[in-house]
Amino acid sequence: MAVLEKAAGNETLLEVENLKKYFLAKKGMLSSQTAWLKAVDDVSFNINKGETLGLVGESGCGKTTIGRTILHLYEPTSGTVKFKGRKIDKHSIKTLRRHMQIIFQDPFASLNPRMTVGDIIGEPLDIHNLAKTKNERKDRILALLEMVGLNPEHANRYPHEFSGGQRQRIGIARALAVEPEFIVCDEPISALDVSIQAQVINMLEDLQQELGLTYLFIAHDLSVVKHISDRVGVMYLGKLVELSPSGKLYKNPLHPYTKALLSAIPVPDPNLSRSRKRIILEGDIPSPINPPSGCRFRTRCPHAKPICAEAEPVLKELEKDHFCACHLFDS
Amino acid sequence: MNKTLLDIQNLKVSFFTPAGEVRAVDGISYTLNAGEVIGIVGESGSGKSVSSYAVMRLIDPPGRIKEGKIMFNGMDLTQADEKTMQSIRGNEISMIFQDPMTSLNPVFRVGNQIIEAILKHQDVSRKEARQQAIEMLRLVGIPGPEKRIDQYPHEFSGGMRQRAMIAMALSCRPKLLIADEPTTALDVTIQAQILELMKELKQKINMAIILITHDLGIISDLCDRVIVMYAGKIVEEASIDDIFYNPKHPYTSGLLNSIPKLDADENQRLVPIEGNPVDLLNPPAGCPFAPRCKHCMRICLKENPPFYRVSDTQKAACWLLYKDNPEALEELGCIKEG
Secondary structure, three states: HHHHHHHHHOOOEEEEEEEOOOEEEEEOOOOOOOEEEEEEEEEEEEEOOOOOEEOOOOOOOHHHHHHHHOOOOOOEEEEEEEEOEEEEOOHHHHOOOEEEEEOOOOOOOOOOOOHHHHHHHHHHHHHOOOOOOHHHHHHHHHHHHHHHOOOOHHHOOOOHHOOOHHHHHHHHHHHHHHOOEEEEEOOOOOOOOOHHHHHHHHHHHHHHHHHEEEEEEEOOOOOHHHHHHEEEEEEOEEEEEEEHHHHHHHHHHHHHHHHHHHHHHHOHHHHHHHOOOOOOOOOOOOOOOOOOOOOOOOOOOOOOOOHHOOOOOOOOEEEEOEEEEEHHHHO | OOEEEEEEEEEEEEEEEOOOEEEHHHHHHHEEEEEOEEEEEOOOOOOOHHHHHHHHOOOOOOEEEEEEEEEEOOOOOOOOOOOOOHHHHHHOEEEEEOOOOOOOOOOOOOHHHHHHHHHHHHHOHHHHHHHHHHHHHOOOOOOOHHHHHOHHHHHHHHHHHOOOHHHHHHHHOOOOOEEEOOOOOOOOOHHHHHHHHHHHOOOOOOOEEEEEEOOHHHHHHHHEEEEEEEEOOOOOEEHHHHHOOOOOHHHHHHHHHHHHOOOOOOOOOOOOOOOOOOOOOOOOOOOOOHHOOOOOOOOHHOOOOOOEEOOOOEEEEHHHHOOOOOOOOHOOOOOOOO
């Protein structure tokens, strides 16, 4: 929250408007028929400078697709993404990507095993011509290694010599090399051991303070997202169902899906686990190829009404800064 | 009721790799009573999975059970031959695995895979076995089991597959179920369904469960007792309340402090455990956690600490507890003060 108020100039860094991303998918394994898989279906939100927006949801809800579409790693089907008021398309992204970077989930797959750590971190410098001389390049690499808590002698080693947590640090150093303003963190700690996760979270927070970074933090772990984010968006089957400052969302969740999601997290507190009553959702997440009509959550919603099958609820501001898309709040 | 079902004594499992011996499990001992649920927590490489695979005798070369006894119902499983093990696996001890996508055979109908397990261990006709399989699927909450039994695994969703796996594991009413990260591959809302199911089944079928996980939340939900492992060793063993409210080993409290809590204040910083996980090829001398421990003393780098009993239900291996245990001096006559 403190960060949110600090950015109270409310300078919008990123605007996402009616973003849609559909993938062409086969209807069955052997079928030649195709259908549209609506990974992200009409999502809009803003990210202010200096804040962390968290995106949570279960597998297939489209949270990773949003992150990648923002960086134009996927061409959006429709809708626009604006960075500092400038529309991102295949021309502008070449200059804009210097300001927008990504940290990936899997620290084992996202580093080239045949490059030294120094070259991995140096590559973005080469691509964007940020180091004039060899010495400047080397100094910059060493400074980046230090920034993420690694030693200078690590520059000559290869990724396989490092543990998962250290590799994630290398990935972060690579993202920071071009001095970006905005970083998409796509499940950056899910592949790490519990005791290492906290190290990486703290480092991301420190770097944000020092460098004035803005994050889009994507994760399925709600307690981590709550911890790091100023605002949190909850996604279900390609739709944003709730968007709120993180404290409010956890104290007073409005959407039935958010409520169920929060109550489903196992809490590391035996007394609390014995006493609390869980909302157990029936059934599975429907396929995004054939999503339910109307509200997409209605097939699992304990409060579903006839209207939910007919009309799609829109995201409305129910309290200050607290948005929710649900027919329960229709007046 | 408090009959000991499983008694593991000084179990050591090593993998002999070209780079040297990896002591995946390094001298662990614990007991499990009939009907009890014990949780084993630890990070990757702590030996939590390997120690339970050893109970099933599923350690393949280059791995080998080097030492120790695994007493199950009075029989030492480390000495049992393969034929005996086959009659025990799936019948008296069952296992469910982490990944429901890969642990079912994709070319056989789900029902046939369950029926196979029943026919192998029970003297029943195929028709009766099928009936039993349908009952099991109903028990684990699969709707329309009469129809579902003839479907293939790809027609099941992730959560359904894990339910089918549980049905298969329970089909012969085992005395012990080993659940190796049973919900890690599932989404939160599906995980909640499976955990609820396991709680329910624990009541219905009186079986003991070894639950292996890295998620302390799941432990708090399901277990009676907890074992914390680090670098192939047990560092703390205690009842569920002691582990969460009165942890004695710095690693246990470190783990608890490093996870963000939903009810915590905003902007509260996490307290991570510094350093990196142990390299099992070159484990440090003394206590394996010493290089990452905030309270590390000289003795910690030299000698591995023994277990200190904190109470009847709690013990931990840490030199910090030494001064609180005057009688420890006798037990450790051989070890000089650091």
